[in-house]
Amino acid sequence: MKSRSREEEHRLAAYFRGEIARLATKPVRLMEVCGTHTVAIFKAGIRQLLPPEVELVSGPGCPVCVTPNGYLDTAVAFSRQADVIITTFGDMLRVPGSSSSLAAEQATGADIRIVYSPLDSLEIAAANPGKKVIFLAVGFETTAPTAAATVLAAEQAGLANFYVLSAHKLVPPALRALLTAGEVQVDGLLLPGHVSAIIGEEPYGFLAREYGVPAVITGFEPLDILGAVYLLVKRIAAGEAALDNEYRRVVPPAGNPAALAVLDKVYGEADAAWRGLGVIPASGLAVKAAYRRFDALAALPVTVEETKEHPGCRCGEVLRGVARPADCPLFGTACTPEKPVGSCMVSVEGTCAAWYKYGAGRWQV
Amino acid sequence: MKDERILLAHGSGGKLSHDLVARVMQPAFANPALDLMHDGARVEAAGAKLAFTTDSYVVKPLFFAGGDIGKLAVCGTVNDLAVSGATPLYLSAGFIIEEGFPVADLRRIVASMRAAAEEAGVSVVTGDTKVVEKGAVDGIYINTAGIGAVIAGTDISPLNARPGQDIILNGPIGDHAVAVMAGRHGLSLPASVASDCAPLAGMIKAVLAAVPQVAVLRDPTRGGLATTLNEIAAQAGVGIMVDEAAIPVRPEVQAVCDILGFDPLYLANEGKAIIFVESPYSEEVITVMRAHPYGREARVIGRVTPAPAGQVGLRTGIGGVRLLDMLVGDQLPRIC
Amino acid sequence: MCLAVPAKIVDRKDLMATVEVSGVTRQVSLMLLPDAKVGEFVLIHAGFAIQTVDEEEAKRTMELFEEMAAHEE
Numbered sequence: 001m002k003s004r005s006r007e008e009e010h011r012l013a014a015y016f017r018g019e020i021a022r023l024a025t026k027p028v029r030l031m032e033v034c035g036t037h038t039v040a041i042f043k044a045g046i047r048q049l050l051p052p053e054v055e056l057v058s059g060p061g062c063p064v065c066v067t068p069n070g071y072l073d074t075a076v077a078f079s080r081q082a083d084v085i086i087t088t089f090g091d092m093l094r095v096p097g098s099s100s101s102l103a104a105e106q107a108t109g110a111d112i113r114i115v116y117s118p119l120d121s122l123e124i125a126a127a128n129p130g131k132k133v134i135f136l137a138v139g140f141e142t143t144a145p146t147a148a149a150t151v152l153a154a155e156q157a158g159l160a161n162f163y164v165l166s167a168h169k170l171v172p173p174a175l176r177a178l179l180t181a182g183e184v185q186v187d188g189l190l191l192p193g194h195v196s197a198i199i200g201e202e203p204y205g206f207l208a209r210e211y212g213v214p215a216v217i218t219g220f221e222p223l224d225i226l227g228a229v230y231l232l233v234k235r236i237a238a239g240e241a242a243l244d245n246e247y248r249r250v251v252p253p254a255g256n257p258a259a260l261a262v263l264d265k266v267y268g269e270a271d272a273a274w275r276g277l278g279v280i281p282a283s284g285l286a287v288k289a290a291y292r293r294f295d296a297l298a299a300l301p302v303t304v305e306e307t308k309e310h311p312g313c314r315c316g317e318v319l320r321g322v323a324r325p326a327d328c329p330l331f332g333t334a335c336t337p338e339k340p341v342g343s344c345m346v347s348v349e350g351t352c353a354a355w356y357k358y359g360a361g362r363w364q365v
Numbered sequence: 366m367k368d369e370r371i372l373l374a375h376g377s378g379g380k381l382s383h384d385l386v387a388r389v390m391q392p393a394f395a396n397p398a399l400d401l402m403h404d405g406a407r408v409e410a411a412g413a414k415l416a417f418t419t420d421s422y423v424v425k426p427l428f429f430a431g432g433d434i435g436k437l438a439v440c441g442t443v444n445d446l447a448v449s450g451a452t453p454l455y456l457s458a459g460f461i462i463e464e465g466f467p468v469a470d471l472r473r474i475v476a477s478m479r480a481a482a483e484e485a486g487v488s489v490v491t492g493d494t495k496v497v498e499k500g501a502v503d504g505i506y507i508n509t510a511g512i513g514a515v516i517a518g519t520d521i522s523p524l525n526a527r528p529g530q531d532i533i534l535n536g537p538i539g540d541h542a543v544a545v546m547a548g549r550h551g552l553s554l555p556a557s558v559a560s561d562c563a564p565l566a567g568m569i570k571a572v573l574a575a576v577p578q579v580a581v582l583r584d585p586t587r588g589g590l591a592t593t594l595n596e597i598a599a600q601a602g603v604g605i606m607v608d609e610a611a612i613p614v615r616p617e618v619q620a621v622c623d624i625l626g627f628d629p630l631y632l633a634n635e636g637k638a639i640i641f642v643e644s645p646y647s648e649e650v651i652t653v654m655r656a657h658p659y660g661r662e663a664r665v666i667g668r669v670t671p672a673p674a675g676q677v678g679l680r681t682g683i684g685g686v687r688l689l690d691m692l693v694g695d696q697l698p699r700i701c
Numbered sequence: 702m703c704l705a706v707p708a709k710i711v712d713r714k715d716l717m718a719t720v721e722v723s724g725v726t727r728q729v730s731l732m733l734l735p736d737a738k739v740g741e742f743v744l745i746h747a748g749f750a751i752q753t754v755d756e757e758e759a760k761r762t763m764e765l766f767e768e769m770a771a772h773e774e
Contacts, residue, residue, distance in 0.1 A: 006610070006682075008767070013683050015770035036703055045685015089747070090626075090697025094374075107370045116550040116625065116698045117748020119730060142703035143700060146747045149732040194703035197744060197752040222683040227766060249759035250707075250744050250752045259733040259751060337693040338380050348626070348699060359676070359688020551748070555724035620723035623706045624745065700704055700747045 009223060016226040017049055023230075023237040024053040029185060030232055031321055033171065034192030035062030035349030036220055042358035044222035046229075054229065057184065057321040058354075060174050061192055063139045063167075064091045064347035065319060066274045070307040071138075071167045072097030077304045078134055078165065078296065079110040085128060086112045087121040088136040095346045098308040118150040118164075125154070125162040134296045137164040142194040144168040144285055145259040148266035151287075151294045163296035166287055169272055171195050172203045173283035179211045184321040188232035189215040190225070193247040198263075200255025201245055208241040218246040266291050275343060276316030315342035318351050325352040332356060378587025378633070379692030383596075402600070403523060404584060405449035407515060416451035418442055419510035427470065427504055430544045431559030432635075434507055435474035439481035439489075440564045440635055441586065442511040447566040448582040448638060450521030450573065451513030453485055458492040459508040464499045474505065485564035487511065516570070518577045525580035526601035528671040531647040533640040535568070535654055536561065536662040537613040538590050542632035543621045550625060550698055558617045561636035568657040569638060575653045581641035588692045589631040593639065594677045595691040605677040607667030607689065626699040630679075631692045641669065705746040707754045710739050720745060 032038055038058045041047060047056060060066050076097050079086045086102065093114065094103045106112045111131075115121055118135050125133040137147040147164055154162040171192060179186070191204060196217045207215045214235035218228035224246060231244050245251055263285075272284020287295035296302075312330055317323035325331045330341050337353055340346035345353050375381045391399065398406040405418035422438040432440075439456065446453040458478065462471070482489055544560040547553070565584065573579055581601075585593035590612070598605045614622075614629045622629050636659055642650050647665055654660030670678075679689040708720035708729075716731045720743065727745070731737050734750040742754035 009682070010684065012766055012770050019769075034703070042687060043681070044683050045679075045681040045687040046683070048685050048687075049683070090699045093697060094694060103372050103374070104370070107372050114697050116700075117730075119748050120551075139700065140703065142705070142746055142751065145733050145751070146749045149730065149749060153730075153732070192703065194705045194744070194746065194751070197705070222681070222685075223766070226683075246762065249755050249762060252752075252755075256733065256752050258735055262733055338384065357688070357690045357693070359678075359690070551727050553726045557724060616723040617725055620706075620725040623704075624722065624725070624727065626704045 012223055013049070013226055016230045020054060020230050020233050021051045023233045024051055025237070027053050027055065028187040028233065028236055029055045029057055030188045030190060030229060031057050031059045031186045032190040033059040033061040033175065034190070034195070035065070035347070036194070037190055037192065037225065038062070038351055038354050039349050040220045040222065041225060042354045044225070046222060046225055049226065050229065054233065058318070058351040059178065059321055060274060060277060060319045061140070061171065062344070062347050062349040062351070063143070063169065064095055065315065065343045065350045066169060066276065067138055067167050067343065068273050068275045069098050069309060070273070070304070071165070072101070073307050074297070074302060074304045075102060075136055075165060076100045076105055077302050078300070079105045079112055081302070083131050084111070085124060085131050085133045086110065086136065087115045087124060087133060088112065089138070090114045091347055092136050092138060094340070095343050096340060098305055118147050119153065122150065122154055122157060122159060122162060125159050126157070129161060132161050132163060132300065134163045134165050137166040137168060140169055140171050140192070140195050141198045144267060145198060145263045148263045151266045151291055152262065154294060155291070163294055163299060164287065165296040166267070166285060168267065168285040169274065170269070170283050170285070173280050174274060174277060175207065177277055177280045177283070178320065179207070179213065181320070186213060186321070187236055189213060190228050190232070191215050191217045193217060193219045193224070193251060196247065196251045196255065198256050198259050200251065201243060201253045204243050208243055212241040214241045216244045216246050217251050219250070276319035310341045313342040315344040315352070318344050325355040328352070374694040377692060377695040379592055379631070379694065381694060382588070383691075401522065403449055404445040405451065405513070407449060414515035416446050416449035416513045416515055417511070418445040418449065419508065420445060421506060421508040423503070423506050424545060425503060426545070426548060427474070429560055430547065430554070431540070432562035433474055433477050434505065435478035436481045436562050437635060438507040438509045439478050439485065439487070440562050442509040443485040443487060443564045443566050444584045444635075444638070446511050446513035447569040448521070448584050449513065449515070450519045450582060451515045452570060453487045453511055453513040453566050455490045455512045456482065456487050457510045458489050460492070460494045461502050461506040462494065462496050463502045463504055464496055466505055471505070481564055485566050516573050519573050519579065521579065521582045523581055523583070523597045523600040526597050526603050526641050526669050527580065528603055528669050529644060530580060530641045530669040531644045531665045532605065532607065532667045532669065533642065533647060533650055533654070533663060534590070534612065534666045535638050535660040537615050537618065538585070538634055538637060539614055539618040539622070539629035539632035541635040543618045552621060552624065554621070555617055558615070561634055563636035563659050565636060565638050565659055568654060568659045571657060572640065572650055572653050576642060576646045576650050578646055579640055579642050579650065583639050585634050585637055585639060587633050589629070589633060590639070591630040591677065591689050592691045594689065597641070598677050599675045602674045604670035604672050604674060605667060606670050606680065607677065608680045609682050611664060611666045613662055613664070627696045630689065631696055644668070703746060705744045705751065707742050708745045710737055710741050710743060710750070713737070713739055718750065720750070
């Protein structure tokens with residue numbers, strides 16, 4: 001799909017940089033909501049291409065990071081049951097819960113399998129009729145429909161031993177909660193392109209309408225991101241609040257209605273607890289009554305340890321964009337990717353992990 | 366952690382592996398040859414300067430595009446000797462075999478070891494075979510150790526990295542890791558993707574014969590190019606800056622990385638060498654490498670900088686600069 | 702939060718499709734994109750096609766950017 005030459009890319013990048021520098025006459029703070037954007041920004045070294053007036057802060061868009069300890073503790077408790085196979089994306093494996101992690105449980109014999117697709121869980125369930133296969137259904141609107149479709153496929157296949165442990169979350173309600181709290185001044189938002197591919201443009205309409213914040217739906221190539229920063233800086237300079245869609249190639253205004261229909265069949269909106277943000281009304285997804293037999297929490301007994309948060313860990317503030325990773329006393333000392341204390345350090349997409357791995361403040365040109 | 370246990374990530378070749386060796390093995394065995402932590406140890410015996418190394422092979426699947434566990438077991442040890450600046454001479458081979466393993470597969474593995482040994486000019490002069498109960502190992506594990514003669518007039522050590530040196534790589538990265546994981550995660554690879562597994566002793570010997578001034582030689586295996594560069598930067602106390610655009614990655618390998626969320630800079634290679642040399646010699650090194658089948662795509666990918674000590678930087682495709690850290694944990698397929 | 706790659710549909714049977722990226726192929730489900738056709742580019746996430754990639758739109762965005770940059774010179 002790449003048809004631009006290197007020269008063209010460099011010319012465009014230079015153009016965006018020049019325009020951003022020209023238009024950003026006073027300090028602006030832009031939040032990239034999405035963890036994949038956070039990583040793309042660091043990986044491409046985009047922060048250094050921006051003038052000091054433009055500050056990028058990371059938002060609550062890393063699904064692993066915003067999943068509260070209690071969820072991990074529940075997954076760990078299930079994994080200790082002898083007849084349970086946990087299936088999970090690789091992202092969740094090393095996340096520390098209150099006293100353990102799935103990687104640690106795996107090392108002591110728990111049957112935990114990394115899958116690329118939730119559908120892989122169904123093959124595992126079919127091959128292990130004597131076991132209960134529990135898929136850790138974590139993610140935002142991009143991923144939730146894949147879990148919903150897997151539940152439907154399990155029903156169709158007549159599988160009685162497949163379950164989801166659901167902690168899906170929704171992006172727009174979290175943005176509303178952040179802006180309502182007003183704890184962090186955000187002048188513009190970079191919106192998650194792949195969430196938007198499912199939900200479309202409309203759910204973000206309130207950002208400009210009610211909060212006067214310009215926002216851009218954008219993709220993940222370095223030029224997409226630079227282009228989106230340029231569009232935001234331009235809107236801010238003109239004093240306009242509007243929603244722009246830089247990622248039309250995969251984000252039609254209405255999103256993906258077929259995926260939304262599948263999602264709606266299996267899941268309904270529910271209040272959800274976010275690490276750092278607390279309980280946000282209608283910001284999560286719960287398995288609907290008709291599919292309760294696939295809901296691990298409703299269908300299977302489990303005893304979960306008392307949830308503890310690490311004292312001193314400032315993941316919550318980092319997730320709200322209030323603190324930068326370097327503000328946390330544990331960052332880079334007690335908390336590193338090898339020995340993470342908080343989820344922001346363990347997830348590849350976590351803000352702390354990205355800061356650490358890509359050397360924010362560590363690498364001098 | 367009071368009852369810390371070994372995790373799979375301790376074997377990934379990245380930070381956790383280093384920590385484990387530094388905390389558990391190195392203190393127990395400390396000596397000057399070991400403490401250099403090179404791919405092969407340099408020792409003296411009976412007046413001869415020797416390089417000595419060992420490695421165990423536990424690859425799954427046993428047979429993959431471009432090679433198998435046998436070829437890997439010979440090439441890996443041959444390459445560790447070659448990048449120690451030695452001519453590989455003798456290998457040992459230890460087999461740990463699971464009860465029930467097909468003898469036909471064993472023959473195939475051994476035949477491919479022999480072919481690789483012939484190409485590399487080494488002889489397997491001693492060995493050992495153990496059979497363990499079903500389930501105690503996964504099919505077959507192989508350990509090889511090797512001895513080589515240090516090539517006179519050369520001085521290869523990670524400590525020789527100096528600011529201003531060029532860093533040369535002999536071809537595209539990530540092929541081995543991608544070929545080995547082909548069957549996993551439902552991916553089907555085109556025939557164009559195969560492990561780069563190859564004995565590099567011939568190419569490296571030719572380079573050292575032409576340019577004995579080569580300062581550092583390493584093969585970026587587990588942990589990938591990024592981890593190896595970090596090891597050198599840390600040991601020599603220098604900075605390293607590499608250029609993303611100069612590091613070749615096949616489109617098929619990049620595609621697998623994009624799908625599974627991997628970074629090719631951390632993928633294992635089994636037929637790659639990186640060479641540090643003062644820049645006036647770079648052209649000659651590259652000419653010699655390109656004349657060799659395993660070095661056709663040799664090129665400069667970066668250079669050594671005075672600062673920041675112990676760190677590796679990457680100039681990105683779009684012109685930014687960022688830290689290129691060591692691998693932490695295993696690369697796992699991820700969706701976010 | 703969501704890695705996804707564009708891939709080309711090279712074959713489809715019912716709600717399963719074979720998609721291709723640089724010669725690498727994989728089976729993906731079309732449950733979330735039932736109208737996708739062979740030859741189209743789709744966005745792949747966690748084993749599912751989740752959206753079609755509009756090549757015309759991609760070209761338009763690019764041209765728009767190109768124009769902006771050209772205008773500058």
